[in-house]
Amino acid sequence: MTTTHTVAARASWSSVVRAGETLTITDLHGNQAVDFLVYDAADTAVRYSAPDTIHAQGGIFLTAGSVLLSNEHTPLMTVVADDVGRHDTVGGACSKESNTLRYGHHTWSQHACVDNFLAEGARWGLGKRDLVSNINWYMNVPVEEDGTLGIVDGLSAPGLKVTLRAERDVLVLVSNCPQVNNPCNGFDPTPVEMTITAPLEGTAA
Secondary structure: OEEEEEEOOOOEEEEEEOOOOEEEEEEOOOOOOEEEEEEEOOEEEEEEOHHHHHHHHOOOOEOOOOEEEEOOOOEEEEEEEEOOOOEEOOOOOOOHHHHHHHHOHHHOOOOOHHHHHHHHHHOOOOOHHHOOOOEEEOOEOOEOOOOOEOOEOOOOOOOEEEEEEEOOOEEEEEEEOOOOOOHHHOOOOOOEEEEEEOOOOOOOO
16 A cells, blocks of 8 residues: 655655655656654654664764664664765754754744644644754755765755655654755756555565
8 A cells, every 4th residue: 555645845744654664755847845753653652753763873964874873772663775875864844943054044933843843743742841852854965074074966856766764663754844944956946756565465564
């Protein structure tokens, strides 16, 4: 069984993905950042941990084979296929506050990923204290030798995908990033597609 949902530009999305199911994120038009949080569906106090994930894999970029670990150092999801090859773990989610600091007070009224996360999280009983450092699928944040980093043009292209397998029942929150002040979305946010696929019968989860 497969279900597919198109997430409009700047919009949010959430769903429970059951153990053994896969979630495929498709960058429909290319160069679109997808901010992503994941929680244990049975206990949302267990949630994605950037430090645990980065430490365990020995690097800050995600790709096929990367395991998204929780704050209890347990696996939540595994990247099983990746058309792009590198995804960001350090750039964070845009907010009204960070937009104002980086781009000027005139950006205060612009919608941001934190707004999307709060709206979707509220549907599941989550609040601001439940937001943690997030993943940015498709976002290109290179780190220079001196430790500086920047947000530059993405590495993706229309139709490229990343697929994750749920290692337990998980709750996924997505913000289809509305940012227009840096190149993470090519200054033009576009839709993305979420596809949840159940494992074939007889296939081990």
